Amino acid sequence: MNILDTIVAHKKIEVTDRKAQASVKQLEAKPAFALPVRSLSDSLLKPDSTGIIAEFKRKSPSKGFIKQDANVTQITSAYTRCGAACLSVLTDENFFGGSDADLIEARTNDIPVLRKDFIVDEYQISEAKSIGADVVLLIAACLTPAEVKHLAEFATSLGLQAILELHAEEELEHICDATKIVGINNRDLKTFNVDIERSLRMAEQLPADKIKIAESGIDKIEDILLFKQNGFKGFLIGEYFMKQPDTPAAFQSFVEQLKAAE
Numbered sequence: 001m002n003i004l005d006t007i008v009a010h011k012k013i014e015v016t017d018r019k020a021q022a023s024v025k026q027l028e029a030k031p032a033f034a035l036p037v038r039s040l041s042d043s044l045l046k047p048d049s050t051g052i053i054a055e056f057k058r059k060s061p062s063k064g065f066i067k068q069d070a071n072v073t074q075i076t077s078a079y080t081r082c083g084a085a086c087l088s089v090l091t092d093e094n095f096f097g098g099s100d101a102d103l104i105e106a107r108t109n110d111i112p113v114l115r116k117d118f119i120v121d122e123y124q125i126s127e128a129k130s131i132g133a134d135v136v137l138l139i140a141a142c143l144t145p146a147e148v149k150h151l152a153e154f155a156t157s158l159g160l161q162a163i164l165e166l167h168a169e170e171e172l173e174h175i176c177d178a179t180k181i182v183g184i185n186n187r188d189l190k191t192f193n194v195d196i197e198r199s200l201r202m203a204e205q206l207p208a209d210k211i212k213i214a215e216s217g218i219d220k221i222e223d224i225l226l227f228k229q230n231g232f233k234g235f236l237i238g239e240y241f242m243k244q245p246d247t248p249a250a251f252q253s254f255v256e257q258l259k260a261a262e
C-alpha cells in the first residue's frame, strides 16, 4: 500500500468514529458554524495579493518532524501580518501532527483559512465549517469524479470554497463546475517526488476560467515568478517556512524579496 492509501484507510476509520460521537446537527450548533466565510478567490485575485497560501505544518510523512513544538498563534499571526493571502492548517493528527485546535486558533486571523486534510466524506466538510474553516481541499487522487462533484457542491452549499487538488493528467476529468479553484500538487503523494516542470505542463490543460494554485516544494522566489508567468494566482508553501529556525522572520523576508522582484 502506498502512503496515500494508508492515510485514506486510516481517515475512513477516524471519520466513522467521529460520526458516532457528534451528529451533523451538533456540528451545525457550534458557534463557529455561523461565522461568515472569507473568500479565497477574492483574496487571491486582489491586485496587490502575494498569492501565498502559508501553511502551518509540524510534521509530514515525507519529512518527519519539521517543527514539533511550533507555536500556531505566533506563526499564523506573522503569516497574516506579513502578507499571506490565506492560511493553510493541517488538521490531520496522525500523519501531520495537526489538530482542530490549531485551525480554531488560526481562524482568529482575518484572512481565509484552509482546512488541510484528507476529505473522504461530506461530514468532514460540516466539521470544517464547525471549526471556522473557509476553504476545504478535495484531493483527486483519493476521490472519484462523482465524489468530487458531490463534495464540492456540498461545500458550496455551506458557503465554503473548495480547492480541487490534481497531480496527474488522468485526474483532469475530476474538474467540474463546482470546482472553481484548482491546485496542482508538484509532489506526488504516492512517491513524494517533486517535479515543477510537470505541473507547468499539466496546468496548460486546465480550463481558462479556473483559478490555478501551485502546491508543494516551492522554496524560492524564482519558482513563484515562473508560476505567475504561467497564469498561477496562488502558491501553497509549507515546509520551506516551517523548517526555518525563525519562521516569522523567514516569511517576512521572503515576502519582501518577492515584492522587490516584481
Ligand SMILES: O=P(O)(O)OC[C@@H](O)[C@@H](O)c1c[nH]c2ccccc12
Binding pocket: 055, 057, 116, 117, 118, 139, 165, 185, 215, 216, 217, 218, 236, 237, 238, 239, 240
Ligand atoms: O510543505 P510544502 O512542500 O511547501 O507543501 C505544502 C502543501 O502543498 C503540502 O503540504 C500538501 C499538498 N497537498 C497536500 C495534501 C495533504 C497534505 C499535505 C499536502
